[in-house]
Amino acid sequence: MINSVVVLGSGKVSYHLVRALLRSGINIKQIFSRNNNTGSQLAGLANCGFVNEVSDILPDADAYIFSMNDDADKVVSQKLKTRKNKIFIHTAGSLGMNIFESKTENYGVFYPFQTFSQSTDLDFSKVPLCIEASNPETLENLKILSEKLSCKYYEITEDKRKILHLTGVFACNFMNHCVYLGEEILKGADISEEIIKPLLEQSFYKILSQGAFSSQTGPALRNDKISMEKHLEYLQDNKNLSDIYSLLSESIFKTYNKENGE
Ligand SMILES: NC(=O)c1ccc[n+]([C@@H]2O[C@H](COP(=O)([O-])OP(=O)(O)OC[C@H]3O[C@@H](n4cnc5c(N)ncnc54)[C@H](OP(=O)(O)O)[C@@H]3O)[C@@H](O)[C@H]2O)c1
Structure with missing residues (x-):
């Protein structure tokens, strides 16, 4: 079960996701971002710590949500220590979930099929979530997370995503x-x-x-x-x-x- 998360990235998707996670009672343990301004602002909103060094990312969250650009998702996850029992997910439309396969057995995709802008409010419960996972247990966890966010979810393979x-x-x-x-x-x-x-x-x-x-x-x-x-x-x-x-x-x-x- 995903009760606590670290969010990696402090852009448009992270902003809306953090607000939705907060509303659904998920514990946001930390924000990681290369951007000190937006990173610390988002951490302020989530009332959690902010770090800009990969080595400072907390080891004890249930899930790590990567929401940077495709290259950064890959590079940062490679720099992270292996966390076999943790869940790694990204929010990208055109990136395979296997970027995480050397880091954990439990990985997947949590792709929101919506357009996000920081300046425009959004009812996150209306966002369709496309989920995919490396094993049935992780898939179940992503379904539960989607339900906590009150979102409709769709099991979508990489090709269809x-x-x-x-x-x-x-x-x-x-x-x-x-x-x-x-x-x-x-x-x-x-x-x-x-x-x-x-x-x-x-x-x-x-x-x-x-x-x-x-x-x-x-x-x-x-x-x-x-x-x-x-x-x-x-x-x-x-x-x-x-x-x-x-x-x-x-x-x-x-x-x-x-x-x-x-
Ligand atoms: N926007 C949408 O409508 C939308 C919809 C569905 C899915 N997505 C996906 O969600 C993910 C995030 O999208 P977004 O729209 O939130 O992007 P964004 O607003 O551009 O934010 C990207 C975040 O990643 C950081 N970043 C970029 N390059 C980096 C690097 N090389 N190393 C470390 N951090 C880096 C940015 O830092 P800086 O602020 O310093 O640049 C920023 O914090 C992407 O995979 C995107 O495809 C986006």
Whole structure:
């Protein structure tokens, strides 16, 4: 059973995870981070010790949650002493759990399929957790931890987790970037960015209620060549934007013409 943890990393995921762990009564024994500022702030929030040297990491937590970047998860875990009866888990989308295999028999993944920002509040109980473990006992412990956090969990293998991560890049990261590009176009034309918010709200409402496929609208769907030419003319001095516009328009056109059997 996981009753106490050390959290390694003090970035976005660590921040939200620490808050959720605190709410569920898990004892956070220590924060490790290379970043003295965010590390000590997070330790202050968790009311626990902060260290920035691997050699100072406490040996007696039930679990060690690695939430740095992929390379740091590997490097720091390699520097840690072997802790055969402890649980090592990481929160990464595209990293195998076997990075821990030489350190403990009990290891796994605790990947939250959500987008985290420090400045935005989040109901952690709505975060789907993708779990994977080296043995049935560790898997059971990760299920119990997920339940303590009031989260829905999914047993997802490494191959499927990578696909999920890829899906997140399309559905969240690319979508977000497209909204950012739209905001920049508004700014460049001296139009208030506020005007886009109702459109975004209604777009998300439609996607969530009826799915993305039937929510699509716009000139590429209608194959409205005149509008698309006008847009590309406006973007003619910006190769990046005109390339993205053409690529996405072509993808939309092909998607619906394939579905219609044309
Ligand atoms: N953000 C998300 O939406 C999200 C969602 C699901 C899963 N994840 C995964 O969760 C993990 C953490 O992501 P995050 O968004 O919390 O990242 P983050 O905000 O960038 O924080 C990363 C943390 O790792 C530290 N770090 C980076 N490189 C390091 C190194 N070479 N040595 C030691 N520490 C290092 C950073 O320290 P500094 O502050 O000094 O850079 C920071 O404390 C990643 O595996 C990510 O893939 C992220």
